[in-house]
Amino acid sequence: MPKNLHLELTDDQRCDLRGLLGRRDLARHTRLRAECVRLLDRGRTVTEVADLLECNPVTVRAAVHRFEKGGLDALPDAPRPGRPARILGPEDRAELADLLDTSAAAGITWTAPALRDWLRDERGVEISAYWLWELLRRDGFRWKRTRDSVRHQADPVLQQAARAELGDLRPCGRPPTPDKAT
Structure with missing residues (x-):
């Protein structure tokens, strides 16, 4: 069975930790690691912290080891490899x-x-x-797909003449379709 981890923070570290947790732009994983450190400093066990934060005890232990190696600066994620995302100025x-x-x-x-x-x-x-x-x-730009149609450019007089001509060619027994133009 793994040994229990005990963490004692100084007053300055507690103050810095409160400041870190008070930030609104804090990444999800950074907040989780900081909460692990805070709860362990308050005397909770690893399993209690894992239950409270709904994570695995391994995650809690990894956060503590990360904090012990580098302090609060080690809690955020490392920069992602690769080319940074293209952002328009x-x-x-x-x-x-x-x-x-x-x-x-x-x-x-x-x-x-x-x-x-x-x-x-x-x-x-x-x-x-x-x-x-x-x-x-x-940025709020909205658009809809354009249609490949020239129906709006059609001449209504020619359309009516074509409907009349096609009406004569309609098979027997089928009722004429209503005129949509009128």
Whole structure:
């Protein structure tokens, strides 16, 4: 059976821990580790802490060992490997918003790949079409899929003449369909 872990914090560490737990932008795993340290400092056992925080006792022990090695600075997650996510700068977003607003007023529609190409050519920003679509959605831009139709450009007089001509060709016994144009 594993030995019980005991943790005694100094007053400065307790104050720093309270400040860390008071932050609203704290990541979920960092908060969990800080809560483990706080509850163990209050005299709880590893199993009690694991039950209270609804996690595995191994997680509690790992948080304590992490704290013992590096203090409060060791509780946050390590930086993720790889290239950081592409984020459009505020100037790029403002320019893109202006483009979309003026295009909407002129009746021009854009696809995400076309906007990606515009950003690459005009602003020198490399970003994927999907990530651009996601950023636009987060910024509150809404759109709907356009249809490939020219029905709105049809001449009503020609439509009526075509319906009359087709009415004569209708098979016997089938009632005529109601006229949608009138």
